[in-house]
Amino acid sequence: MKKQGVLIIAVEAESLAAEAGMQAGDRLLEINGEPVLDQLSYQFLISQRDETTLTFQAPDDRITTSVVANGENGIGLDLAEDEVKVCRQNCVFCFVLQMPKGFRKSLYLKDEDIRLSFLYGHFSTLSSSDDAELDRVIRERLSPIHVSVHATDPEVRVKVVGNKNEGHILRKLDRLLEGGVDMHTQVVMAPGLNDDWVWEKTVRELWERRAFQTEGPWAGKGGVLSLSCVPVGLTAHREGLPAVAEVSSDYAHAWVQRWAPEVRKYSAANHGEPWLLLADEWFTRAGLDVPGRSFYSQSWAQLENGVGLVRRFLEHSRRFLGRPKAQGFRGRKALLLTGASFAPVLNDTLAKLNRKVGSRLRAAAVRNFSFGESVTVAGLLCGKDLKYAAEADRQAHGGDPQWVDAVVVPSSALRTHTGPTDQYTLAGVVHPEARAMFLDDVTLAELSQDLGVPVVPGGENFSQLLGNLLIAERGLSAFHTAGMSSPQGAYLP
Numbered sequence: 072m073k074k075q076g077v078l079i080i081a082v083e084a085e086s087l088a089a090e091a092g093m094q095a096g097d098r099l100l101e102i103n104g105e106p107v108l109d110q111l112s113y114q115f116l117i118s119q120r121d122e123t124t125l126t127f128q129a130p131d132d133r134i135t136t137s138v139v140a141n142g143e144n145g146i147g148l149d150l151a152e153d154e155v156k157v158c159r160q161n162c163v164f165c166f167v168l169q170m171p172k173g174f175r176k177s178l179y180l181k182d183e184d185i186r187l188s189f190l191y192g193h194f195s196t197l198s199s200s201d202d203a204e205l206d207r208v209i210r211e212r213l214s215p216i217h218v219s220v221h222a223t224d225p226e227v228r229v230k231v232v233g234n235k236n237e238g239h240i241l242r243k244l245d246r247l248l249e250g251g252v253d254m255h256t257q258v259v260m261a262p263g264l265n266d267d268w269v270w271e272k273t274v275r276e277l278w279e280r281r282a283f284q285t286e287g288p289w290a291g292k293g294g295v296l297s298l299s300c301v302p303v304g305l306t307a308h309r310e311g312l313p314a315v316a317e318v319s320s321d322y323a324h325a326w327v328q329r330w331a332p333e334v335r336k337y338s339a340a341n342h343g344e345p346w347l348l349l350a351d352e353w354f355t356r357a358g359l360d361v362p363g364r365s366f367y368s369q370s371w372a373q374l375e376n377g378v379g380l381v382r383r384f385l386e387h388s389r390r391f392l393g394r395p396k397a398q399g400f401r402g403r404k405a406l407l408l409t410g411a412s413f414a415p416v417l418n419d420t421l422a423k424l425n426r427k428v429g430s431r432l433r434a435a436a437v438r439n440f441s442f443g444e445s446v447t448v449a450g451l452l453c454g455k456d457l458k459y460a461a462e463a464d465r466q467a468h469g470g471d472p473q474w475v476d477a478v479v480v481p482s483s484a485l486r487t488h489t490g491p492t493d494q495y496t497l498a499g500v501v502h503p504e505a506r507a508m509f510l511d512d513v514t515l516a517e518l519s520q521d522l523g524v525p526v527v528p529g530g531e532n533f534s535q536l537l538g539n540l541l542i543a544e545r546g547l548s549a550f551h552t553a554g555m556s557s558p559q560g561a562y563l564p
């Protein structure tokens with residue numbers, strides 16, 4: 072039988088918890104009479120009152136109740152990591168099912184947890200959330216969350232998520248919205264499956280539920296803050312999986328022609344704040360420039376879902392080029408490796424930087440042999456693909472062992488934690504001893520050793536890149552972790 076409460080793994084000396092008599096090995100059962108389900112519910116319950124009643128159970132089953140004065144900033148407890156829930160869907164485009172064989176075990180775990188959705192912006196189809204869990208989300212005000220809708224039409228949704236019980240996503244959404252929960256939503260678009268009338272219905276039904284309405288049935292309730300549309304990503308490893316059509320360059324082009332104007336219309340109807348969002352990949356696949364700043368939400372909503380990453384990079388770069396700090400790149404010679412979809416944008420920007428400060432930075436598009444060459448995002452590049460691309464570049468430049476001062480790899484291709492979900496813990500802790508490694512377990516240090524030059528993560532912008540180059544110059548390897556271990560890393564440039 073599953074034990075009640077959450078295991079206490081450490082108690083801070085002289086803390087409120089220690090005064091209450093708690094010890095490592097006890098289980099925290101209740102706070103103010105409410106059951107403690109996990110770390111999130113602990114954080115919610117501990118912050119509710121000035122006086123907190125704690126109920127905990129010793130390993131010999133003795134139960135103690137104790138009152139502590141104020142738990143607002145925690146009471147000095149370390150709780151065990153929560154178990155991650157496994158998803159009950161079989162989405163036709165599930166990335167886990169399209170993984171090549173031979174990667175570490177944790178990458179094959181289909182985790183889907185509404186708590187991760189709240190904490191890290193991880194999208195959930197809500198398949199592992201029953202009514203009790205939805206009510207808990209409402210009670211603990213876990214808002215906003217991120218929901219993969221894919222289609223509001225029940226029959227199509229069943230086809231997309233491969234679970235006959237999960238067609239009625241609007242029923243779950245409405246329960247949350249009625250309870251005051253806001254949400255960002257997404258649709259992964261597969262041509263011929265959930266585009267056309269299905270997509271139009273999805274847009275219409277989610278727009279009806281948009282946030283901040285002052286009249287009508289949804290006024291004063293939770294609301295849909297945004298809806299993004301992301302083109303389906305297919306790897307070369309789909310043996311035994313249902314056929315799914317790719318988003319070709321022509322399809323992406325037609326999609327942008329049709330829906331970019333709609334983005335602006337919905338924005339105008341939403342007081343100027345973009346509500347309908349198109350992922351950057353629509354533009355990069357179509358070979359089009361990304362739109363200007365006003366196309367994206369003021370707060371860069373859904374940035375980690377690949378909406379606006381390129382525009383934000385361009386905006387940051389433009390500002391950076393005007394600053395004295397840009398001179399820090401003067402005379403530097405580096406090769407920046409990235410995915411094929413981002414390489415042209417990066418090369419253009421590097422050319423401007425080189426002209427301005429006299430640096431010699433180049434970008435090279437890395438072919439993804441591990442997942443298949445149709446995968447062009449940087450976040451899924453593996454160590455061996457990066458090594459191959461760097462070696463090819465060295466040969467193309469005369470074979471000099473020191474052909475560049477440093478090789479720069481995408482931060483989004485690196486993971487710093489290999490716990491049960493492979494990327495993050497519910498406490499948000501990046502383990503200090505964790506080594507930054509690529510999906511195929513090659514570490515930064517190994518790649519650097521193989522190439523014979525420093526290899527540094529690019530960070531999220533030029534400022535962070537410069538910082539990382541300076542760190543490498545000093546012979547250190549504690550790089551900025553920005554951009555690493557990101558929940559939706561697959562879509563980062």
Ligand code: SF4
Nearest residue numbers: 158160161162165181
């Ligand atoms: S919900 Fe996510 S993990 Fe589960 S099958 Fe769908 S894509 Fe895969």
